[in-house]
Amino acid sequence: MRLEEKLAAGSSWIHRLDPRAKLVVGLFFSFLIALSNELKTLSLFFALAVILIISIKIDYKYILKRLVLLNLFICLIWFFIPFTFPGREILTVWQFSVSREGVLYALKITLRSNSIILLMISLLSTSSVLDLIHAMSRLRIPPKLIYLLFFVYRYLYVIKNEFNTIHQAMLLRAFKAKTNLHTYKSYAYLIAVLLIKSYERSQKVYQAMICRGFKGSFIMIDHFELKQNDYLFLIVSSLIFVFLLVMEKGLI
Template identity: 45%
Template structure:
């Protein structure tokens, strides 16, 4: 399993930024970037997000590896859209015609996804999951949802271990996955067993919680404080996002 928090280890100002402000910044940036059409705005958004990555001193190699996933999907768009989007012809590939507008459209999607992902990696992955949950609680996300999130996150690792135990025991008995009903039945029983074990575990966990005096409330430590430099970064981001909005609606033409 590739569940780790390697980016959360660090001590730059990006890491120390208040998680509540980080979440707000990412959401604002994601919204304007996701609906924005203006090319200069999108390019500047990518630059802003990259700036946060650089400021957080994250390894570009690891960041690019993470970006690979979305760009794989975007690659699919590049295969189709330039050739199916109507517009003036840009170049020909055999019987297919790539339109100028189609290329611009695909480019826009590429910039958008990468800008948002970069911002998320730079701002969210640099906080511990527990801090993010605390921050979400203070941003009025329903408590039940946060408890649910907390438990899922807590138990994914446990269940993943349980799964690899089950999987190893199947492999040790000489199971070779193939395209046949026997393999599918084996996988189905693995999934079924995993569900049953998890269900039983959840009963034990709940009883253990009751035994420790659980009364339907989790106490999440909340000791955030917004420093002056946090406010400065936040205001600067808000100013930049307003600048993006002005470019987008055409108040400023670059």
């Protein structure tokens, strides 16, 4: 499993937006989509998400691969829901009746799920994680949670490397993963060593922080500034948001 931020490297207009704006818009739209129930609005959301994803100009194959993976669960839903959902029968497949409501329900889930994921990819994955963490701290998320997120992210790669070293050593000693107790035992020992090493490293990290005068807070030296494009993005997004909300409520 690679831990690289493949999508954060890019230069489309979305990449250049203020991460704070992207976070706020992403959050509001995700919830609006998740709570929408009208086929009309959901189709519009999906179209919007597709437009966004096209405009970030990145490796489409990669995105398609992600989508296939994410739609496995959705496939399961298509496999069951049309048959078990009560409603008007429209089709019979081997004695099982397919209900119209069931098909609609599954379709709505598919649209919702894919729209949200595309939105997340186009808005959040196009910023580096560090920028997102910085943006979140500016959006008044509890500081302790921010520090935790920062440290997890900071040491994720260190520990991944540690894992790779140990795993390689196992492979060099002719370890082969099979379905047996020996495999599970070996992996359990690997996990234990990983936990112990991280615990010991965390003690050193904290001591180093104390040495550098840590008093419970990090001081941020750079600041975000909303540019013209960000204002434009925020205004257009809120207009679309209100429009779709009104539409969802059936007022248009």
